[in-house]
Amino acid sequence: MNQLPIKFIERYLTTDTTVAEQAASSSVVSLTAKQLENFAGIYHRIGLPERSFWKTFLIMGTWETLKVTPDESGNLNIRGGVGTYDWNTTWAPLNETNFQFVKSLQETWAFDNFDRDGSISFGNGQNGNVKYLYSGQASYEKLAWYEDASLHILLFGLSLIAFGVFLWQEVVQWLVHWFTIPPYEEKGKLEATRGRYIARILAALSCIIGGGVITIFLALLLTSIKWLEDFTPGQQRSLLYTLMTFPMVYLFIAPGVLIACIFVWKNKYWTFRDRVYYTLATIASSVTVWQFNVWNMIGYKF
Numbered sequence: 001m002n003q004l005p006i007k008f009i010e011r012y013l014t015t016d017t018t019v020a021e022q023a024a025s026s027s028v029v030s031l032t033a034k035q036l037e038n039f040a041g042i043y044h045r046i047g048l049p050e051r052s053f054w055k056t057f058l059i060m061g062t063w064e065t066l067k068v069t070p071d072e073s074g075n076l077n078i079r080g081g082v083g084t085y086d087w088n089t090t091w092a093p094l095n096e097t098n099f100q101f102v103k104s105l106q107e108t109w110a111f112d113n114f115d116r117d118g119s120i121s122f123g124n125g126q127n128g129n130v131k132y133l134y135s136g137q138a139s140y141e142k143l144a145w146y147e148d149a150s151l152h153i154l155l156f157g158l159s160l161i162a163f164g165v166f167l168w169q170e171v172v173q174w175l176v177h178w179f180t181i182p183p184y185e186e187k188g189k190l191e192a193t194r195g196r197y198i199a200r201i202l203a204a205l206s207c208i209i210g211g212g213v214i215t216i217f218l219a220l221l222l223t224s225i226k227w228l229e230d231f232t233p234g235q236q237r238s239l240l241y242t243l244m245t246f247p248m249v250y251l252f253i254a255p256g257v258l259i260a261c262i263f264v265w266k267n268k269y270w271t272f273r274d275r276v277y278y279t280l281a282t283i284a285s286s287v288t289v290w291q292f293n294v295w296n297m298i299g300y301k302f
């Protein structure tokens with residue numbers, strides 16, 4: 001484990017000078033706003049289980065993250081913490097990859113996992129863009145734009161709204177109409193073809209299952225789940241297996257809704273307003289599948 005900082009330096013830092021020499025230097029350089037913008041982003045502490053369901057630690061706010069942003073004076077502002085950005089620091093550039101702390105080390109800027117040597121360094125990924133941040137014994141990796149927890153919470157909320165609108169307008173109101181019109185032959189005219197029934201049923205299932213999974217998912221991540229401590233590890237695992245079965249079922253329904261949406265517009269099912277509601281539900285279904293994949297909810301990955 002002690003070899004990690006050494007290997008990181010060998011792989012990502014410049015070889016013409018050492019980190020210690022850079023930290024000792026009092027001469028800073030000026031970087032352009034475009035250069036500083038390359039460092040901007042949210043970084044998570046290396047060790048995050050990115051290929052399992054526990055990647056959701058980022059949404060739960062139980063994993064150390066840093067938020068790096070350029071400031072107007074040509075420095076980098078770094079805020080960090082677990083769940084909330086509790087501390088704030090400013091760093092001046094020594095060169096294109098290394099930065100030094102510009103305030104007194106006696107100030108309460110230090111984080112438990114952030115070393116006090118007064119210098120940080122950045123490294124590039126395989127695509128040549130800034131990907132890593134290194135400070136003392138701690139290493140961080142930049143999140144992709146689509147891994148931002150706040151973005152996904154917003155998208156989940158919008159999907160719930162789209163699902164709710166479709167269920168109310170195209171299912172509840174449709175059923176009310178069904179039970180209030182005259183019986184027998186008039187009911188048969190409510191949907192002219194079998195395809196319309198199938199399209200409506202697929203979208204309804206998508207909204208109910210998708211909305212249910214999102215609601216349970218957010219409830220588990222954003223609220224206290226201490227009640228799980230009452231279960232044995234085996235029971236907790238069984239519960240996870242059960243919950244993660246629904247996203248896999250949803251994976252087979254959402255493509256059907258997308259295909260049905262094509263026929264809805266091609267054959268001009270219902271009114272224009274109804275087709276718009278159907279399209280919004282289809283978009284929400286597709287986005288939800290993508291989100292489930294980002295957070296490793298498809299498949300028993302834990």
